[in-house]
Every structure is written in C-alpha cells, then in structure tokens.
Amino acid sequence: MPETLTINALQQWLHRFASEITRQADWLTELDSAIGDADHGTNMVRGTAAVVTKLDGRMTGTVQELLKAVGMTMVSTVGGASGSLYGTFFIEMARNSPADVRLNGSELENALHAGVNGVIARGHATVGDKTMIDALEPAVTALSRSLADGRQLQCSIAAAAAAATTGRDSTKPLVARKGRASYLGERSAGHIDPGAASAAILLAALAASIGEGTA
Amino acid sequence: MPTSVRRHIINKPHRVIDEALDGFALTYPELVTFNNEHNLISRKTLTPGKTGLVSGGGSGHEPLHAGFVGSGMLDVAVCGAVFASPTADQVHAGTKLANTGAGVVQIVKNYTGDVLNFQIAASLADDDGVPVEQVLVDDDLASDNGNDGPGRRGTAAVVTVEKVCGALAERGAGVSTIATRGRDVVARSRSLAIALDAGAHPGESVAAFELDPHEVEYGVGIHGERGTGRIAYAPADDLVEQLVTPLVSSLQVKRGQSVIAIVNGLGGAYPLELSIAARNVHNLLNGRGISIARSLVGTYVSSLNMHGLSVTLTVADDELISLWDAPVRTPALSW
Numbered sequence: 430m431p432e433t434l435t436i437n438a439l440q441q442w443l444h445r446f447a448s449e450i451t452r453q454a455d456w457l458t459e460l461d462s463a464i465g466d467a468d469h470g471t472n473m474v475r476g477t478a479a480v481v482t483k484l485d486g487r488m489t490g491t492v493q494e495l496l497k498a499v500g501m502t503m504v505s506t507v508g509g510a511s512g513s514l515y516g517t518f519f520i521e522m523a524r525n526s527p528a529d530v531r532l533n534g535s536e537l538e539n540a541l542h543a544g545v546n547g548v549i550a551r552g553h554a555t556v557g558d559k560t561m562i563d564a565l566e567p568a569v570t571a572l573s574r575s576l577a578d579g580r581q582l583q584c585s586i587a588a589a590a591a592a593a594t595t596g597r598d599s600t601k602p603l604v605a606r607k608g609r610a611s612y613l614g615e616r617s618a619g620h621i622d623p624g625a626a627s628a629a630i631l632l633a634a635l636a637a638s639i640g641e642g643t644a
Numbered sequence: 645m646p647t648s649v650r651r652h653i654i655n656k657p658h659r660v661i662d663e664a665l666d667g668f669a670l671t672y673p674e675l676v677t678f679n680n681e682h683n684l685i686s687r688k689t690l691t692p693g694k695t696g697l698v699s700g701g702g703s704g705h706e707p708l709h710a711g712f713v714g715s716g717m718l719d720v721a722v723c724g725a726v727f728a729s730p731t732a733d734q735v736h737a738g739t740k741l742a743n744t745g746a747g748v749v750q751i752v753k754n755y756t757g758d759v760l761n762f763q764i765a766a767s768l769a770d771d772d773g774v775p776v777e778q779v780l781v782d783d784d785l786a787s788d789n790g791n792d793g794p795g796r797r798g799t800a801a802v803v804t805v806e807k808v809c810g811a812l813a814e815r816g817a818g819v820s821t822i823a824t825r826g827r828d829v830v831a832r833s834r835s836l837a838i839a840l841d842a843g844a845h846p847g848e849s850v851a852a853f854e855l856d857p858h859e860v861e862y863g864v865g866i867h868g869e870r871g872t873g874r875i876a877y878a879p880a881d882d883l884v885e886q887l888v889t890p891l892v893s894s895l896q897v898k899r900g901q902s903v904i905a906i907v908n909g910l911g912g913a914y915p916l917e918l919s920i921a922a923r924n925v926h927n928l929l930n931g932r933g934i935s936i937a938r939s940l941v942g943t944y945v946s947s948l949n950m951h952g953l954s955v956t957l958t959v960a961d962d963e964l965i966s967l968w969d970a971p972v973r974t975p976a977l978s979w
Contacts, residue, residue, distance in 0.1 A: 466727045466867040467845060467852055475725075504764070509702070509728035510757035513764060516732075551760060608756050611793040612786075613870055 432582040433531040436492055438638050440484055443499060445634040447477035453630060460623040464610035469511060469623040476507035476515065492532055496523035496540070510608060511624060514548050514561065521547030534582045541569045541589075552607065556596075559605035559617065561624035568593040568632045583639050590629075590636035597621060597629040650844035650851060657847030661703050665723060668710055672975045675714045682737040683723040683730065685710040690719055695813045695822055696742030699751040699806060700735060701758050702727040704843075705866055708802065708945045711976030717810035718751075718974075726845055726948070727867045729757030735765035739776060747775030747819040751805055751826065753798025754782035755867075777819045779826030781805050783833045783956060785894050786863025786872045797865045800908040800945040800956040801833035804968075807977070811970035825967075832959040834894050835906075836887040839864045839871070839952030843911055846948075862886070866910070866947040880917070884924040887955045892932065895959055899933030904958040904968060909943035912951030918942065921953055938968050944976065 450457070450473045458470030483502045490498075496519050504516030525543035527536055545565045554560040556567070571592035575585035600622040605611040610622065654660050661683060669678035669685065676685050690696075699709045700722025709721035722738040724730035730738075735750075742748050748769065752762045759780070766776045783801035787794075809826045817825075839861045842852040845868075852868035855861060860883065863872035875886060897903060907922040909915075922941040929936055937960045945954070958964070972979060 462852055466869050467848070468725070468727055472725070472728055505731050505733035507728075508724045508731045508734075508757065508761070510755075510760055512729075512731055513757070513760040552756070606793050608794065609867065609869055611789075612797065612865060612872070614789060614872060616870065 433533050434537055434582065434639060436490075436495060436530045439492060439495060439532075442635045442638040443477075443480055443484060445638050446631055447481045449630050449634050450474055450477045450627065457623050457627055460621055460626055463620040464605065464613055464617045465623060466609060468509070469627065472507050472509050472511055473627050476503045476512060479503075479506040491528045491530060492526045493523050493528050496520075496526055510552070511627070514552055514624075517547045517551045518544040518565075534576050534585065537582070538569070538573055538576055541572060545569050554607040557603065558607040559600045559603040559610060559622045559625070560607050561622070561628040563600045563603075563622065564593040564596040564625040564628035564632070567596040586639050587636045590632040593629040593632035597625040600625045649849045651849070652844070652846050654846050657845075660846045661723060661725060664703075664706075665710065668975070675973070675975060676710070679737075679741070682734045684720055684734070684738045684741060685713050685723065686720045686738075686741055687713055687715070690742070690744050692744045693746055694719075694744060695746045695817060695819055696720070696739070696744060696748040697751065697806070697810055697813050697822075698722065698735070698738050698742045698748055699802065700724065700730050700738060701753050701755070702729055702867070704948045705945050707943070707976035709806075712803065712806050712810075712974050714972070714974030716814055716970060716972030716974070717806050717977065729755065729761045732761040732764035732768065735762055736768045739765055739769045739774060740772065743769070743774045747777075749809060749813070749819055749822045749826065750776060750778045751802060751809065752778055752780050753802055754780050754795055755797060756794050758798075775819050777823035779805060779809065779823050779830065781830050783830060783835045784865060785834045785836050785890060787865070788894075799835045799837065799866050800906050800954050801830060801835055801958065803906060803940070803944050803977075804833060804904060804956065804958050805829045807972065808964060808967045810972065811967040814970065829958060829964070832895070832964075833956060834891050835954050835956040836891055837864045837866075837871070837910065837952055837954035838862050838875075838883055838887065839910060839950050840877070841912060841951035843868050843948030843950040861952070864910075864947070864950070864952060866945060868947055868950060880920045881924045884921045884955065885928060888925055888928045888957075891955060891957045892929070892934070895957060897932075897934050897957070897959055902935040902937040902960045903929065904960050904964070905929075905936045905939040906944065906954075906956040907939065907941040908945055908954045908956065910950040910952040910954065911943060911946035912949045913943070913953045915942070918953060921955070925955055937965050
C-alpha cells in the first residue's frame, strides 16, 4: 500500500483543525483563564478561521505553498505568542516540505520535526516547561519511532496524536517555566497548559484526516 | 458572596478595538491618524529625518500606547487585540510608517508574544533596509524570579521610557543613542502592583479571577493574570508600603537620591484612591531621605477594569529630569 499523504488530506487536516478549535474554544479559554489571560480560544479561532478562508480561496499548489500560506496567515492574524509560534511551525514545515502535491512518511516526519524545531528555536522552550512543546515534541518522537519500526503511516500518525494527548496531560502537574503562566510560579501547577491542549488538537486533527486522504 | 456579573458598554466584542480606535482618532484629529488596516495610531504629521519611535502591544491597557502618540513621545502605536500582542505584520507596517529616514526604535514590553512579534517585525524591517533597535522594558519586580523563564514583565515604566526616548528623538538623537538611554531608564526602574478585583474581557460576564473580601492579589501584571501571591486586605498605607519597600531595596535607592514616581491605576481604581496611595509613596520615600523629583498619578497603563494600582520608581539624575520635562503633546500626556 503506497504510503503518502495527499495535499487533499493536508487541507482536510487544516479544516478539521479549525473546526475542532472552534468546537473546543471555550475549553481552551477556560484553561487559559486558570493560568494565563483567558484568550487562547478566541485567538486560535481567529487564526484558524483566517486559514480556512485562505484555503477556500486557493485550492491548488504544492504542499510547500499550502503550508507556507497557512503559516503566513497564522503569523499575520493571530497575534500573541501563539500566532508567531504556530506560524513558525507551519512556515518551517513548508521550508522542509517537497514542492509536490503529496508527502510520504519520511517527508512528513522531516517536515514535522522542522516545524517543532522552529517553535523550539523561537520560543526557547523545552519539554517540561509546560508549553505546546510538551505535546509537539513527544508527538514527533512517536511518529519517528513508529515509522522506524515499519508501521504504516496512518498508524504512526495515530501514535503521534496519542503521544500529543499524553504530553498535553503531562503538563497538568508542571510548574510553568515559559510564557505567561510562568508568572504564577507554583500556582501554575494543577492545570493543563492551553498551548499544549491546542497542539494536541492539531495532531488529533491530522490523525483524523489521514484516514480520509491516504492513497 | 454572590458572584457579580460583569457588563460592558460595547457593541460587539470582536469590534471593540476597531471601534475604540476609530473613536479615539475622531477625538484627537489634530494629533493622530488611524490606519484601520493594521490598527495603527500615528502622529498626524511625521517629522522627516527624525528617528521614529514605535511601541505597541495588546489592547486593554489604555491610554497606553495610543494615548502617548504625539510630539515628544511616540510616532506610531501598534494596537493588538485585547491582551494579545499585535501580529508581526502589524508591527512591520507600523515600523515602516514610523521610518522617515533615520531608522526606528521599538519600545517593547517584555511579554513572550510582544517579544516574538516585534523580533520578527524588526528583522522584516531590516530586510527593507530600515535600521531598527529595540528597548525591552522589564520593570515588574514581582516576576523577577531568577529562573531561566521569560524574565520580568514590562509594565508602567514603559511610560517613562517612551517619554525619555521621545524627548531624545525630538532633540535629533539617532537610533542607538535613544535605545541606549531607553535601556538605561529600564535598568533604573522597577514596578509592583496589587489588585482588589480582576478585570473582565469585553463581552465576558465573569472576571478573570475572584478574590475573597479579605484578600488582595499581590504582584499582578497588566493582563488580568493572577499575581505571585495573596496578602491580607488592609488600609491603603499598609498596602502601599508593601509595594514601595521592595522597590526601594531592589533599586538600592540611597538617601539623598531622587526618583521619578508613577502611581498608576489599573483601570478600576478611582482618583481618590490613587491620591491616597500617592500621599503615602511621598511619605515613605521622604522618610528615607529620598525625594520625588517628578511624578504622575493617574491611569496610564491599565488592565481593563482591574481594581488595583501599581507603583513605579525610576532613579533619576539631572539629564533624565530634563528629558522628562521636555515638551510633550499627546492625548494622554501634555506639558
């Protein structure tokens, strides 16, 4: 079975990401009001809605062009730290994607690793700082491990999404060391990080879309 | 105690910033212009060849930053959504607008989103050939926790930085002279804040956090985020002393030195409260042989309708006071 992810599947991923963000916006904002400033849901809805508008107006092009357009849209519409960090994620994915209409497993792995490394480089966060990296980093590690074990792409992406969810939940007991939650010190413990929560949604949306778009 | 439902005098929550900026520009047509594509408030007339001064950040801190646009202070204010940094795109547009040939100094409050977006914008402006330097304002003592986190937050000292840098720019100083002086003002400044009540976002019916009547949130920032801890509710003089004493010791202000002080309301403190606080700031400093050379008392850097106040001290010298005294004409500050 050929193991590629079509540009169609990537578009479905982004649409699903947007609709899941909208569906879970209140929860994201609730998480943010516990340890941040109660706007993560609103900001992510604004950014992902702009991405959907962009996608609807422009359905052709390569994987590289698609991801770059998504990244630039996030950078120019979301604001806050999450806009520049999600924007960086997609722009770095684009820079490390083929100028083609599909991605194979190792190309997806490279692109996701580059995206996560871009976020790390910009935000200087590492695993355990109670940020989106706590969901993203284990996800790409799980993807790599699963592909290296010879598992199928769909199964490997499911493993990545599961690792992102586990990573998200692992932020609950942590004391934040980066971002606005860090100002709370010890009082940031006991709450899931909203950035890790939206990052887990991103990976869950990818896993849900790949079933529909593998060829 | 029943939880109070917060209401707002707004139309649609997602139109709050656009409509407020529009109204602001209509109020001060002789001073500012509103660019509604990028939510920029700029001086009505920019001076060719003067170093441009840009600041910005999330909205909800009014009169910061748009209120400080005008001669003697900022050229452009870049306005983000409530409590969210403007996008790099917006900051880039504001930086290009402020550049009239001599480059631009960006004044950035130390918050992760602002820092990231201003950094991206500065490198985009650099690609355009615009020389840009940044002054990072990180005056909030409560967030000085010594770890490798984001560092101290940027709060009300940004007003002093904008005033001093603005005066220098008006005198014809270049990008690096202004940025160096701006960083020096930051190094001489520290702030601390308390709140009795959190603010509520436009359209939200609940406040960002609830306090019991006997509690005061200590070390709050300007985004409705909780502070570093809670202290007991007490008379104003006791509360103010818990702000002033750590500031003086952190800045190591000596007997005989003078300071510029800002007693700043966070949006829900009324003027009588601020004057009572200012009175004790004077008494406490005088008691230590420290004089207040200049001061501001009022709401300059707010946190929506948070009921609280901050105290900012900047260790002064003659040059700093002369830059502070230089003429300024903006919607929120004029002399």
